[in-house]
Amino acid sequence: MQKFSAQEMQNQVQLYSDYFFNAGFPQGQPVVCPERRWTTWSTSLACGSGLAVNDKGAQLLVKPCVCTLCGKSFSNNSYLAIHTRSHTGERPYICDVCGERFNRSNHLNDHKRTHSGEKPYRCEICGEQFVKSGNLVEHKRKHSGERPFHCDVCDKSFARMSVLYRHRVIHSKDRPYKCDLCDKRFTRKGALHRHERVHSGEKPFHCDVCNKSFAHSESLSMHKAIHTGEKLYRCDICDKRFGNRLYLHSHKKIHSEERPYVCNECGDAFKRSGDLNAHKSTHSAEKPFRCELCDQRFTKNSNLHRHKKLHLAKEGTAQEKEKTKFNIAPLANSF
Template sequence: MRSHMDVKPYECEDGGYKCSKMSNLIKHIGIHSADKIYKCKECGLTYLDKSELITHAKACSTEKPLGSEEHCYKFVPSTLNKYEIRNPTGEVPYESEECGHKFAQRSDLNTHLRTHTGEKPFECKECGHKFAQRSDLNTHLRTHTGEKPFECKECGHKFAQRSDLNTHLRTHTGEKPFECKECGHKFAQRSVLKQHIRAHTGEKPFECKECGHKFARKYALKLHMRTHTGEKPFECEECGHRFSIKSVFNIHMRTHTGEKPFECKECGHKFARKDNFKLHMRTHGREAV
């Protein structure tokens, strides 16, 4: 049986954070709204509007114990209105007849059912692409408008999706929250961890329909497909030579620029290609890092 702590009915729609108590959700949302400035000294709730704080403060000390669900329900700031509080009782009464998966809200069940029916009711008027969820359509529309509303305060880089911003922020913090249980290696992105785990399991889920060759990474399959299609999307503007792989194209460009980025620290010799650099290092009795 699941414990009460396993049930996490409160969800932040901006970051995907889930928790078992509304008080924890309120604290978390402060991450997205760093400009809140009016704070209750009794319980720590923060407000953008001073009048809201005054109304809250008058009754705060006479209400339910601080941090209790009853207290939080009554004094949730209006800035939280856009966050959907998902079934605070923890009940999941809506069940999919197809797979048995259960949901706290009927709307979540309806969205899930589209994974079985294949229904995609939300269509992009620009290109005709269809989506099962409105939120996915809204995200897609930014590929047409170029809108990037999520900005990194460290470097000013902008992103179309908050999840992409959150991933990017780890390049500044160095955070690597996704750990491989097999070898302890840590990663900044869950998708990269999944790819890494295939090195342990040997799983190769991406199969070429032309020849049956299988790959652990989707990108590797994409590159392989060019051997069948003959596609060479990377063209050298200097000589017109075309390449199917960008890394090979980059190496070729060095024949024009003269760039040699791989330098031997033993003798100062420089190389345009890493493989030649590695061969050279063996003459010194060392392996290239």
């Protein structure tokens, strides 16, 4: 299958954006959706592009609906409305089981299957089943070895577009959304809005059991598990369950071979951002984790935990010696 770089995909998005200002269908270069996932009404589920056919029968990308906030264009107003929620942070679709919110109804439907255990999408090669069709598409690439998403800077290829986007942050320092209070910058406007609640103290999400309030809906969902003891979030690969979505998200990286977090010092790659942060400390003299018993310092929290066990073991040995000494003394006096 042909590889598509991020720039090529962006070029396709911009192609024929002036469709509304021309009579009839645009004439020009035929294009295809990178995912080749077309619906019956000729709109791509992968990138939201519409298809038109000119007088020569060539398929042409059409996106007449333009976002006034960022300039991105879409094939119809429905896709534009969904996109606009990425700027506003609106998530109108709510899970009636755990309270998690979503910006699209189909994302809510996919999420509900994590509670029900339903896996309607089955791999015909190995029989593995999945909650989402997208997970099946990604899984099949493990069998084929296909990596269609290509970085146009360093020539690396990826099986998923989301991993390519995360990877590209390594090459670009562009963070256009800046907090006016602390100058911290973000790649997305929604992330900036979430951050601004740190300064404002706004906590719009309330627990109906104990009335505790939270800044984010995800935090409320995690908190509710304390009251119920339920583990609502289920891994669709190994069936392990978790009390909150973040733990599940971190766990699922164990199953993936993707290592999107790359050290800019030595090039080592990691599955989780926390592993990368721990690794980075090996390049510096910084040892932020201190033992409060002996003041020894460590680069990793896990090393500190192992060290503390030595203190516990020594303490246990000393206590055993005291007990032995106490028990033997009377025996010695009895003879």
